[in-house]
Amino acid sequence: MKYVDATRRLAEHRDRIAALREEMRKMQDAIEPQEVADYSLATPQGEVRLSALFGDKDDLFVIHNMGASCRYCTMWADGFNGVYDHLASRAAFVVCSPDAPAAQKRFADSRGWRFPMVSHQNTSFAADMGYRAENGSHQPGISVFRRDNGRIMRVSDTDMGPGDAFCSVWHFFDMLPGGAGDWAPQFKYR
Incomplete structure (x- = not known):
């Protein structure tokens, strides 16, 4: 053609x-929102409730990240770092993974990530939100919550994976002959 x-x-x-x-x-x-519990999550400073993650915003993005062992989730988070200020001007934004808070902090610091992170380790949060498979593996995605008269309502969610709308790398590669081919993200390039 x-x-x-x-x-x-x-x-x-x-x-x-x-x-x-x-x-x-x-x-x-x-969509009719879904009420959720006020989960207790962990940070390097101690426990924090889901309700506190909203800060002064009415809406909250929670990124369900598989943790430091996942190259794909790392690539997505690298991209979120670039748009964090834009997103945080409209809604609260946090990345949530099963890694312990100290491990999250070390990894985030090594990547230069600026967004807040919380751990759902030892909680049912990821499973309850649909981001933990029956075999126990964690799944990536996004949940969006809204505060409504003291209640926490989940108003949307979606899974994440190669080619989705939340990682521009795939869309750039779509413009190349052969697309992404057998390319896979790495933690470091040379």
């Missing part, structure tokens, strides 16, 4: 994706 024809067709696909995202946005607004 000629370049001009292909780019026109790709633009049409992108327009359809944008229209579908608008439909999804409307559906999202119509």
Whole structure:
């Protein structure tokens, strides 16, 4: 297919994706929120309640991260670091993993991450939110919560994985001949 024809067709696909995202946005607004418990999570400074993570915001993003052993979750978190200020201007934002708080801090410091982290280690939080498989493995995703008259309501969630809308790396690679191919993220490159 000629370049001009292909780019026109790709633009049409992108327009359809944008229209579908608008439909999804409307559906999202119509979801009946799910009340959740005020979980106790861990930080290097001690326990913190889910309700405290909102700070002065009404909305809270919780990133379900598989921890320092996952190269993919690390790549996503590296990207969140770049948009953290933008996200935090609208809603509270925290990354939550099964790693112990001290291990989280060491890893976050080594990556230069600026966002807050909490540990759900020894809690049912990840499982209750649907981000722990029956075999015990943790799964990546995002839960969004809203404060509502003293209650914590989950208003949306989605899983994460290669090609999703939350990691631009895949979308850049989609523009290359052969896409990502057999590429996989690494903790360090050379």
